[in-house]
Amino acid sequence: MRLRKNNKAGEVLRKSRYVIDNPGEYKGKWHEVFDNANDIHIEIGMGKGKFIIENAIKYPNINFIGIEKYDTVLMLALKKLNNLELSNLKIICIDAKELESVFDHEIAQIYLNFSDPWPKNRHHKRRLTSHDYLKVYDNVFKNDNVIVQKTDNQVLFGYSIESLSTYGYTLKNVSLDLHNSKYKEDNITTEYEEKFIQRGQPIFCLTATMTNRE
Numbered sequence: 001m002r003l004r005k006n007n008k009a010g011e012v013l014r015k016s017r018y019v020i021d022n023p024g025e026y027k028g029k030w031h032e033v034f035d036n037a038n039d040i041h042i043e044i045g046m047g048k049g050k051f052i053i054e055n056a057i058k059y060p061n062i063n064f065i066g067i068e069k070y071d072t073v074l075m076l077a078l079k080k081l082n083n084l085e086l087s088n089l090k091i092i093c094i095d096a097k098e099l100e101s102v103f104d105h106e107i108a109q110i111y112l113n114f115s116d117p118w119p120k121n122r123h124h125k126r127r128l129t130s131h132d133y134l135k136v137y138d139n140v141f142k143n144d145n146v147i148v149q150k151t152d153n154q155v156l157f158g159y160s161i162e163s164l165s166t167y168g169y170t171l172k173n174v175s176l177d178l179h180n181s182k183y184k185e186d187n188i189t190t191e192y193e194e195k196f197i198q199r200g201q202p203i204f205c206l207t208a209t210m211t212n213r214e
């Protein structure tokens, strides 16, 4: 299940109190890991971790799990956690394809920040808002489904709007320029987002919600 690209990174990850090395063992039992019944939010593709770490600091009553497929990238996130004691944050090194083997109807919110756009049409199923992934998320969400997306990529954003609404999601908090909108106030930026802001590029965002269909 784990992707070990680099032995040294794998070793560092295994030693970190933030990293859950055997996430499949906690399927259906993530509240035991946090030792409380608070909501759990996950970020898929957390990269170097700025967003999820700052969220965990700002919202101590929410549990956060950062997901990233490359352990070498996670090493950089762990450096940011060196002097922090956050009991509401865990990190796992898996590919999003494996979400169903790690979570069972226990997640309140999913963040998709600057996900890989997979620009070629033949790769559209790999986009994290494709129908195939939305089906996976149905088994991950606890009650209502809530997906919060930010991206600089207009094609991915357009694709996501179509895919999410066709699937049955309702879209709200939609902006084609997050940093010149009312949503800016509560926004926590990611590493990629900071780069795009510096270049003056607009950030697209949306929140997609769907009441549990069962």
Ligand SMILES: C[S@@+](CC[C@H](N)C(=O)[O-])C[C@H]1O[C@@H](n2cnc3c(N)ncnc32)[C@H](O)[C@@H]1O
Pocket: 044, 045, 046, 047, 048, 067, 068, 069, 070, 073, 094, 095, 096, 097, 113, 114, 115, 116, 190, 191, 192, 193
């Ligand atoms: C463009 S970066 C964005 C990183 C961060 N969210 C940000 O906004 O700064 C996308 C990240 O998602 C990770 N990623 C891409 N596909 C993934 C997948 N299927 N499962 C887990 N992580 C993935 C990549 O390794 C990369 O770190």
